[in-house]
Amino acid sequence: MIYLKVEIKVGLKEGIPDPEGVNIKKSLKLLGFENVENVEVKKSYVMEISGKDEKKIREDIDMMCKKLLINPVIHDYKVDMIK
Amino acid sequence: MIYLKVEIKVGLKEGIPDPEGVNIKKSLKLLGFENVENVEVKKSYVMEISGKDEKKIREDIDMMCKKLLINPVIHDYKVDMIK
Numbered sequence: 773m774i775y776l777k778v779e780i781k782v783g784l785k786e787g788i789p790d791p792e793g794v795n796i797k798k799s800l801k802l803l804g805f806e807n808v809e810n811v812e813v814k815k816s817y818v819m820e821i822s823g824k825d826e827k828k829i830r831e832d833i834d835m836m837c838k839k840l841l842i843n844p845v846i847h848d849y850k851v852d853m854i855k
Numbered sequence: 856m857i858y859l860k861v862e863i864k865v866g867l868k869e870g871i872p873d874p875e876g877v878n879i880k881k882s883l884k885l886l887g888f889e890n891v892e893n894v895e896v897k898k899s900y901v902m903e904i905s906g907k908d909e910k911k912i913r914e915d916i917d918m919m920c921k922k923l924l925i926n927p928v929i930h931d932y933k934v935d936m937i938k
Contacts, residue, residue: 781899796900796923803922805915807905814899816864817879820892832888839886840879 775822776829777854780841783814788846817841818854826853858905859912860937863924866897871929900924901937909936 784790790812797811823829830851837849867873873895880894906912913934920932 783901793900797902799923800919803919805904805919807912807915808919809903809905810901812901814901816897816899817876818866818893818895818897819880821888822890822892829890832890836883836886836888836891840882 773822774825774829775820776826777818777820778829778833779852779854780817780819780833780837781814781850781852782816782837782842782847783812783849784846785848856905857908857912858903859909860901860903861912861916862935862937863900863902863916863920864897864933864935865899865920865925865930866895866932867929868931 792813793811796813797808800808800811821829821832823832833851838844842849875896876894879896880891883891883894904912904915906915916934921927925932
């Protein structure tokens, strides 16, 4: 049994519009930050997860993403092991 | 003038309740993922930013966070340079 701290980073797929990012960029420009481009907004889930081995944990994470955390039509996700 | 891609990662300060994380943990357990603990939700802003040097860019980012991106009462943030 191993314990891992993982970060699941969810973002929009290439080509899917990101209105929140566009509006944050606009607001930053209005505040005087003219030097900002291409703002993207992502969401991360950091969690501790236990399992038989890293492969099993990775499978569980893929299942969690499909069942709850992401919308596969518009989202991509990436998993980082923190420790 | 340099260009940097940065990620500003915003999370809740230590001790601030994270109801979204708590509910995601509950939902994952209901879906059968009993092996998950301590779910935290974070938000990231990935952006391209230009400036005189890294120090100036870092100052701009701190100012952006204070003025728009975070609520200093409840949020902490961390800046990673992606390239």
